Structures are given as structure tokens and as C-alpha cells.
Amino acid sequence: MTLRAHLHAITLAWRHLTFHGFRSCTITLALGISIALPLVTGSLLERGEVATMRRAEATPLVLGAPGGSVDLVLASLWFLPEPLDSFPIRESDAINQSQLATSIPLSLAARASGHPVVGTDVEYLRYRERFVETGRSFAVPGECVLGADVAASTGLGPGDVILTDPEGLLDIGGGYPLRLRITGVLARSESADDAAVFCDLRTSWIIAGHGHVHIEIDDETDPHVLMGDNDGRPIASAAVTPYTELTPDRLDSLHFHGAPSDLPIEAIIIIPNDEKSGTILSARLDRREDLLLVTPSSVVQEILERVFRVGALVGGVLLATGAATLAVIGLVLVLSVRLRKDELATLRMIGISRGTYVTLLLSEVVILIVFATIIGVIAVWGSSFLPADLVLRLAN
Amino acid sequence: MSDQDNNRSSNADHNMSDVEPLLKASDLDFRYPGTSFRLRLDDFTLETGRTMALIGRSGCGKSTLLDLTCGIRTPQNGTIEFEGRDLSDMGDESRRLLRLESVGLVFQEFRLLDYLTVLDSILLPVRLAGRPVTSEIRDRAHELARRAGIQGLLKRRPQRLSQGERQRAAICRALIGTPRLVLADEPTGNLDPTTAESVLDLLFEEVATAGAALLVITHDHEILPRFDEVFDLSERNLAATEMKEGAS
Numbered sequence: 001m002t003l004r005a006h007l008h009a010i011t012l013a014w015r016h017l018t019f020h021g022f023r024s025c026t027i028t029l030a031l032g033i034s035i036a037l038p039l040v041t042g043s044l045l046e047r048g049e050v051a052t053m054r055r056a057e058a059t060p061l062v063l064g065a066p067g068g069s070v071d072l073v074l075a076s077l078w079f080l081p082e083p084l085d086s087f088p089i090r091e092s093d094a095i096n097q098s099q100l101a102t103s104i105p106l107s108l109a110a111r112a113s114g115h116p117v118v119g120t121d122v123e124y125l126r127y128r129e130r131f132v133e134t135g136r137s138f139a140v141p142g143e144c145v146l147g148a149d150v151a152a153s154t155g156l157g158p159g160d161v162i163l164t165d166p167e168g169l170l171d172i173g174g175g176y177p178l179r180l181r182i183t184g185v186l187a188r189s190e191s192a193d194d195a196a197v198f199c200d201l202r203t204s205w206i207i208a209g210h211g212h213v214h215i216e217i218d219d220e221t222d223p224h225v226l227m228g229d230n231d232g233r234p235i236a237s238a239a240v241t242p243y244t245e246l247t248p249d250r251l252d253s254l255h256f257h258g259a260p261s262d263l264p265i266e267a268i269i270i271i272p273n274d275e276k277s278g279t280i281l282s283a284r285l286d287r288r289e290d291l292l293l294v295t296p297s298s299v300v301q302e303i304l305e306r307v308f309r310v311g312a313l314v315g316g317v318l319l320a321t322g323a324a325t326l327a328v329i330g331l332v333l334v335l336s337v338r339l340r341k342d343e344l345a346t347l348r349m350i351g352i353s354r355g356t357y358v359t360l361l362l363s364e365v366v367i368l369i370v371f372a373t374i375i376g377v378i379a380v381w382g383s384s385f386l387p388a389d390l391v392l393r394l395a396n
Numbered sequence: 397m398s399d400q401d402n403n404r405s406s407n408a409d410h411n412m413s414d415v416e417p418l419l420k421a422s423d424l425d426f427r428y429p430g431t432s433f434r435l436r437l438d439d440f441t442l443e444t445g446r447t448m449a450l451i452g453r454s455g456c457g458k459s460t461l462l463d464l465t466c467g468i469r470t471p472q473n474g475t476i477e478f479e480g481r482d483l484s485d486m487g488d489e490s491r492r493l494l495r496l497e498s499v500g501l502v503f504q505e506f507r508l509l510d511y512l513t514v515l516d517s518i519l520l521p522v523r524l525a526g527r528p529v530t531s532e533i534r535d536r537a538h539e540l541a542r543r544a545g546i547q548g549l550l551k552r553r554p555q556r557l558s559q560g561e562r563q564r565a566a567i568c569r570a571l572i573g574t575p576r577l578v579l580a581d582e583p584t585g586n587l588d589p590t591t592a593e594s595v596l597d598l599l600f601e602e603v604a605t606a607g608a609a610l611l612v613i614t615h616d617h618e619i620l621p622r623f624d625e626v627f628d629l630s631e632r633n634l635a636a637t638e639m640k641e642g643a644s
Binding site: 002003004005006008011012015016018019020342343346347348349350351352353354356 | 468488489492493495496501503505507509510511512516520521523524525526527528553
């Protein structure tokens with residue numbers, strides 16, 4: 001009998017909350033946000049720390065041009081658009097020839113539809129254990145594979161094309177964007193590789209204008225492409241496509257300017273054969289003033305310490321905000337009880353027991369907290385779909 | 397002799413009969429702490445099946461007496477017996493149960509909960525008592541609503557009811573537990589004369605059908621002839637009489 005009275009009190013509480021739906025939803029939402037924010041922040045920081053350190057520890061050494069070590073690591077591991085100077089590809093060849101390590105060159109300057117275009121060789125995908133889920137890997141200049149997130153966000157796949165972003169929109173003398181043929185999509189890896197486009201180093205050099213193909217303008221098959229003739233030099237009309245595409249017939253005319261060993265790259269991932277090889281190579285490269293050798297795990301540790309110091313501060317602020325919100329909600333509930341004094345007096349006069357009365361009031365609070373917690377849990381669950389390295393990206 | 401005197405005489409006649417009184421107060425003395433208000437009654441009796449109007453000036457203690465008769469408040473001295481059981485000897489819990497099971501309350505301001513439908517309002521005392529809402533109880537609620545003329549409004553909330561419909565719903569709520577005593581504090585105070593008349597008709601009919609006693613606070617002397625008895629608290633409150641005599 002008593003239990004049933006308590007159950008009825010819970011029903012009454014539920015009816016009251018649903019009747020005052022707007023008020024209940026507002027309190028639940030405010031409470032939910034207060035619960036969710038610290039949890040989501042904590043979860044993101046924790047996942048971010050784990051994912052960031054995992055990638056850093058999986059990358060023994062990174063070589064770049066002199067500059068900021070943080071910029072070099074963020075650009076070469078997470079492909080963030082850091083301003084990096086370039087250095088010649090021959091440094092990569094030299095490392096390989098030393099037989100102390102494997103070198104994976106990276107060209108990081110280009111972007112396509114806002115996504116980083118990473119010029120490298122297939123060794124990078126093998127080293128990171130990235131597999132082409134659909135299609136095949138890139139093989140010749142002009143081909144690329146998409147990270148899983150890029151494919152999902154653009155809706156593109158094998159057989160489609162993606163246009164690189166022009167370097168300078170106002171540079172009318174600049175090279176045309178390159179139309180990349182997509183040959184495959186990588187399996188999701190929950191890493192920065194999901195958000196990048198990978199292509200051959202030669203493709204990157206063409207995008208950067210270090211190499212090009214010649215496009216034959218055929219005025220017999222397409223009479224609109226020629227506007228006129230200027231002392232024997234054809235003047236192309238606007239009908240000429242405003243981009244370059246490396247079709248098989250054009251690849252024969254592909255050539256690069258300057259010596260192949262001088263072509264630029266922005267970073268090299270170095271994978272020493274063993275600890276001793278790594279030490280020898282580090283000793284050699286550390287002496288070089290024209291190069292910067294970094295150990296990503298050390299740099300990332302330093303970054304994380306900064307990020308998590310800020311994170312702890314943010315957490316403290318969120319907790320304080322949460323406490324203030326809870327205090328306001330508590331006040332609202334107390335005021336609500338006062339406003340309901342006639343209703344509660346009626347219940348007392350009719351004969352509600354003290355216990356049932358307490359159940360009625362408490363169950364309203366508990367129902368609000370339960371729903372707010374559900375919002376918090378959903379928010380935490382939803383945040384698990386955010387990239388694990390989001391904190392690092394935001395911090396940058 | 398005035399009509400009121402006649403009614404009081406009628407009350408006295410009944411006290412002398414063999415009928416067991418439903419309510420009996422003796423040497424009652426109640427004060428609100430920190431105030432000069434005092435209610436003193438040497439004798440007050442209401443028998444099962446009888447109807448009584450409780451009249452008197454504002455502030456003379458009518459609502460307090462109503463609270464005392466159903467155990468919401470307890471006197472500092474004296475006894476109030478409900479079917480022979482002294483309410484002062486009962487604990488809060490026993491008085492609460494007695495109120496839930498044996499007393500129906502009707503208020504001037506109806507006091508319906510705005511978030512409950514008419515049907516849920518009628519069933520509220522059953523739920524607060526922790527009793528299951530069986531099909532019999534549901535049928536009774538529908539039957540009460542039908543007799544009150546609000547059977548078509550059972551799914552409505554109070555905001556969508558007229559004043560008269562609200563009071564009818566409140567009367568159904570008071571009667572759902574088949575109480576032996578119905579207490580009404582100015583049940584027609586907020587109603588227009590026509591609606592008041594029909595609500596009183598309903599109250600009298602239902603109380604008669606249930607065989608319950610009815611104690612009604614009212615300021616409307618037009619309706620006094622409808623009651624078996626009239627109890628004028630201004631005259632019967634010994635504390636007020638003593639104060640008046642002291643002043644003169």
C-alpha cells in the first residue's frame with residue numbers, strides 16, 4: 001500500500017513535469033549541459049592524449065627545414081597547415097643510402113577541397129598500416145587515394161576526380177589547379193590520415209608548379225579553344241579548361257624543372273633500422289644546421305602538457321559554471337515548491353503522507369537529474385564520434 | 397425564538413437521542429501560537445447522516461474548527477472524537493489515514509491540481525491512500541461524474557472548466573472514497589447564485605446517497621433552511637463571548 005502510494009507520487013511528479021514541459025525541458029537542458037560539458041571535455045582530452053601520443057610514438061624521427069619543431073611535428077604527423085620551409089629530396093635519398101633507416105618523404109604544401117594533399121610514396125601507407133578499402137593505391141602522377149573522412153565528406157570515391165585548391169586566387173599568372181583522379185579510399189584509421197588526400201610525390205611537385213605537362217590545343221576538334229594568333233603563338237580562349245589533368249597521353253610530356261634531387265619536400269619521416277642506427281643517424285643529422293631533426297614523442301609531450309594545462313583550467317571553469325548552474329536550478333526548484341504551496345497544502349489536507357510528499361518532491365528532482373544525465377551520456381557518446389585528435393586541432 | 401435558535405435546539409434534541417455521534421467535541425480549547433486568537437467550545441456534536449451549517453463572523457474560527465474536526469490541527473485542551481475515537485490520542489499518521497478514508501474535503505477555491513485531468517483529480521485521494529485504482533473505483537468515479545453532470549469532461553484539465561464544473565469535480569473528489577463525513581469550506585463562495593444552487597443540490601444529494609454527515613461553512617444565510625442544523629460559532633465560541641463581556 002505504501003509502495004503504491006510512492007509510485008502514485010512518482011506518477012504525480014511526472015504529470016507535473018510534463019504539464020510544465022517548457023520549464024522542465026529548460027531545467028533538464030541546463031542541468032544536462034552542466035553535466036555534459038565537463039564529461040565531454042574530460043573524454044575528449046583523454047582520447048586526444050591517447051591518440052596523439054600513439055601517433056607520436058609511432059613516428060620515431062622527423063626531419064625538416066630549420067624552424068619550429070612544434071610546427072614540423074604538427075604538419076608532418078597531423079597535416080596541419082603550418083608554414084614549413086622546404087628542403088631538397090636528396091636528403092631523403094641520402095638517408096636511404098646510409099642503410100641506417102628508411103626514409104619517407106612528405107610534401108605537405110597542397111590542399112584539395114580544403115583537405116591536405118600529402119605527396120609521399122606508398123611506403124608511407126605501408127608504414128602506417130593503411131589499407132585501401134575500395135579501389136587501389138595511387139600508381140602514376142595525377143592519381144590519389146582519399147582518407148575515409150575525405151571520402152565521406154565529399155561523397156567521392158574511386159573513378160571520381162578531385163580538384164586541388166588554387167595557390168593564389170588573385171595570381172592570374174599562377175598554375176592551374178590539378179585534377180586528381182581518385183583510385184581508392186583508405187580504410188578508416190581514426191587518425192589524421194582519415195582527413196587527408198594521398199598522392200605520389202611527383203603529383204605534389206606538379207601541383208606546386210615544379211613540373212608540368214603540355215596540353216595540345218586542337219582547333220580542328222574544338223574550334224572554340226583558339227582565339228587568335230600572336231606572331232605564331234596561339235592565344236587560347238576561355239574555353240580552355242581552367243585546370244590541368246594528367247591523362248595517360250599527356251604523361252609522356254611530363255617533365256620537371258631543375259635536377260630531380262633538388263625538388264622540394266617539407267618533411268621526412270625517418271624509421272631507423274634499430275636503436276643504434278637511430279643514434280648514429282641522429283648524431284649526424286643533429287650536426288646539420290640546414291636541417292631540423294625532432295623526436296615527435298618529446299615534442300608532443302610538450303604540446304600535451306600545454307594543452308592539458310589549459311584543459312585543466314577549462315575543466316575548473318566548467319565545474320564552477322556547473323556548480324553555479326546547479327545552485328540556480330536548486331533555487332528554481334525551491335521557488336517552485338514555494339509557488340506550489342497551495343497545491344502541496346491541498347495534498348496535505350487530503351491526506352498525503354510525509355513520506356509520499358517527500359517522494360513527490362524528490363522524484364521530480366530525480367526525474368530531472370535522470371534526463372539531464374541521459375543528455376550528458378548522449379553528449380559523451382556523441383563526442384566519441386569526434387576525431388580523437390580534435391583537441392590538438394583546436395589547440396592549434 | 398429565531399430560526400437559528402430553532403436549529404440549535406434541534407442540535408440539542410439530537411444530542412439527547414441515542415444516535416451515536418459521528419463527531420463530538422468537548423471542552424475544546426485551541427490557540428494559534430503567537431496570536432490572540434482562541435477557540436473555546438464546551439460542546440459540539442454532529443451525528444451520522446446529518447447536515448450542519450457552520451456560520452459566524454469572519455475570523456471567528458470556522459475554518460479552524462473544520463481543521464480540528466478532521467485532525468489537520470489538534471487542540472491544546474479538550475477532546476474531539478470521531479466515531480468515539482479521540483483525535484488527540486491518535487498520531488499524525490492515524491489522523492492522516494482517518495482523513496483519507498473517512499473524510500471528504502471540499503474547498504471554496506476548489507483546489508484542483510492544474511496538471512491533473514478531472515478523472516485523475518477525482519481519483520487523487522485513492523492514489524494518495526496507496527489503494528489500487530481498480531475497475532470498481534474507476535466505475536465509481538465515472539458514476540459520480542455522471543451524477544455531477546461532468547461525465548463528458550473527464551479528460552479535461554481545470555483550466556478548461558467553468559467554476560461550477562470545477563466545484564463539481566472537487567465534490568466528486570471528496571466523495572470518491574465514500575467518506576462518512578464531508579467537510580466543505582464555503583463551497584459556493586466563488587459561484588454565481590444559479591451555479592451555487594446546483595452545486596449545493598449535488599452536494600446534498602451525494603451526501604444523502606452516501607449516508608455521510610455534512611458540515612458546511614457558509615456566509616449565505618439563504619441556504620440555511622436546507623440544513624438539519626445550524627451552528628453559529630460567533631455565539632458558541634466561549635473565548636469570543638468572554639472577550640466581549642470583558643470589554644463591556
